Amino acid sequence: MTVRTDLTALLRQIPAVAYALLLYGFIFLPVLVLVTFSFQESRVPVPPFDGPSLQWYQAILEDRRLMSALANSIVVALVSSAVSVILGFLAAFALARFTLPGSKFFQGLLTAPLTVSYLIIAMGLLITFNEFGVPKSLLTIGIGHVVINLPLCFAILYSQMGEHQRNVEQAARDLGANEWQVMLLISVPMLWPALFASFFLSVTFSWDEFIIAFMVSKFDVTLPVEIWSMLRSGLNPKTNAIGSLVFLFSFVIVLFLDLVVFRNRKT
Amino acid sequence: MQGQSGKSRGWALLTPALLWTLLFFMMPLLIMGTYSFWERAGMKLVRSASLANYEKFFDKTYFVGSLVNSIEVTVIVTVVSVLLAYPLAWILAERVPRRWQRMALILAILPFWTSYVVRSYSWLLVLSEGGIISNFLLDVGITADPVSFANNRGATVIGFVHFFVMLLTLTIYANLVQLPPSYRKAAADLGAGPVQSFVHIILPLTLPGIMVGAFLTFVLCIGDYITPQILGGNRELLLPQTMMLQISRRSDFPMASALAMILMLVISVVYIACARWLKLDRV
Known part of the structure; x- marks a missing residue:
């Protein structure tokens, strides 16, 4: 296989890769946000992120x-x-x-x-x-x-x-x-x-x-x-x-x- | 062991499960069905048969409207989820190398295992005022003030689609990997291009998988209370929400029962309409 056919083969993969990444992003977005802001320092789990802090984990244990x-x-x-x-x-x-x-x-x-x-x-x-x-x-x-x-x-x-x-x-x-x-x-x-x-x-x-x-x-x-x-x-x-x-x-x-x-x- | 004593032993083994199903599944459905023909007058239950609740359902736009909303949302969710999931399932089955497929699939449905209640709440974090998207738009400078994308139909649809894309990716993928590669080769040998081979070979062969997934989506979506309640706000109610309100606000069990019967009827109609594609015993 020449370099050129390799490259075109790779280029043809781009739409598929882009689509997969987009959907994985959509699927993981809420979970990532959920987990990230569980380590929030302040009282609201919205940006800006000011952690990490484990205080909310302690709060649920209590x-x-x-x-x-x-x-x-x-x-x-x-x-x-x-x-x-x-x-x-x-x-x-x-x-x-x-x-x-x-x-x-x-x-x-x-x-x-x-x-x-x-x-x-x-x-x-x-x-x-x-x-x-x-x-x-x-x-x-x-x-x-x-x-x-x-x-x-x-x-x-x-x-x-x-x-x-x-x-x-x-x-x-x-x-x-x-x-x-x-x-x-x-x-x-x-x-x-x-x-x-x-x-x-x-x-x-x-x-x-x-x-x-x-x-x-x-x-x-x-x-x-x-x-x-x-x-x-x-x-x-x-x-x-x-x-x-x-x-x-x-x-x-x-x-x-x-x-x-x-x-x-x-x- | 097929003698008389063997047979009675068989019955004895079957009885506990049968009894449980009759007592806690069939009987409650029958009682609920009966309730739907009764009426609540004041705080009292009037135990005489009438169609009052069903008449009320068709008279009040409050009730009919919630069914219409439910059907609209469910159809949108089902169509969008299939359209989004099919390409992903196809990429997983065709483009990802064999030994990575299992890993990629597990990853694609990982958030499936977050608690249902928590998953809707997570979308609230993303969509609400001051949430991730609002914050992003502020940073980029598209908006000057925080915006909320929650508490409307769009938010409900997003929450649902997120869940069902994972479910459908799984069912469609399972269908795609079962197709022998020789079919596509045969189509190519006979002169079909990739598009032709997809439309005439792959799509028809994966249609049963799509239909099973779509039906599952429809049933689970139209009967769900949590997602619209957390993400949809109060301006537009879906049928499960009006049903729950009948119980929590008014203790009107007969009316709630009638709504449940109507929901069951809608699901049955859809089931019969799809029945020829749904060989559920094959799943």
Whole structure:
């Protein structure tokens, strides 16, 4: 290749590179602004930047309400995700391994919540809890989060229960294992990556979910709801600081998922 | 294991998930549907069927207008997001060397993982009076006073587009990398130029991916309360906002239920209209 064709090839790349840079800029602009001004020294997170200062990070650590919302979020995410994975696994196992009448219908029913807006699910739950006098609490938030995550876990796990596993399970059965032993000693270990993936996906969805948590909670709230109420005070570097931490946390989960779980599946 | 006892064991395993879905998903929808035909008179709930709420919806421009706003914003967001995301997905799939693609894609959707509430707030930092853009315009000397770009429809659209460009880049990219390179070669051998090959080969083959992404965008966008509430201001309300106001200001659950049913109806209509492109089980 001559230098000249190299150069024209390079020149032809310019529009593509320029476009990509422009879009990456658009995608990253708000996040960069958010993180930068979380280190602001003064009380408003707008230019000029006068930091760096860690005082707003210290402020959120000393904020009782924020810290208890954080703890609530973690509890709700872990518990509701565990419930979603367990129920999803049992249902997927039942529909993949037993010939039940109407199994197509049940598949449709179990995945139906995926097609409905969270807002509508939230409203339905609010009205239902009101109608039956169920007090709004972390429990009701958790119930809502299982409603949105169960279909996801079920769909992921069901799609992973292939023929190969069925053969190994049959072999175990022939060797005298009972149904529980087959499920816990054969199916669960073989599905480990999918179980892990659906659990952590559920955790990130629950962790970030706002509208259901907002509508079916009262005194104990989760982190997104608490951040929401912080927004009423307008632009505030404290909101930047907690926002940056939340971003870091979600990012770590996703990175972990990508590196550990999905890398495993490929090999 | 397919005997009678095996079957009942299957049912036993299925029951918890089924019960949960019926109890906390189907039943609430049914109760909400019933509520939408009831009425709130004063502070009391009148439990007798009528179409009053639906009549009210079509009578008052306040309600119909918010649905129209919602549909307009959602259509704009969907179209703009697809138009912006497609070239980016194409560049990632075609121009970026294979071994960098994964990294580039992860980078392109990184802010996807910021909290939804925080993401809208971040745009407020960028767009509000004294924010980054206002400050930049002041520095350059285009404006003499700080300007605000927040609290209007444009801000809502920007906030939405930011989120959905990432989502659509992901779905369209996934579609593009599945195309065998031999197709384009065959088209070129048969005398098609790059434009022809794109219009007649690549675009039709990626249409299912675009449609799935666009439908997802539509559903998530039209049902979202946070973005318009944080970025859109109070001058122009979208349907989810009027819905929430019925609850928070007036405790009018029947009216809010009717609005939710109308929202579901709109989504169903769009779903049926797109159904032939949407083979959701393939995703």
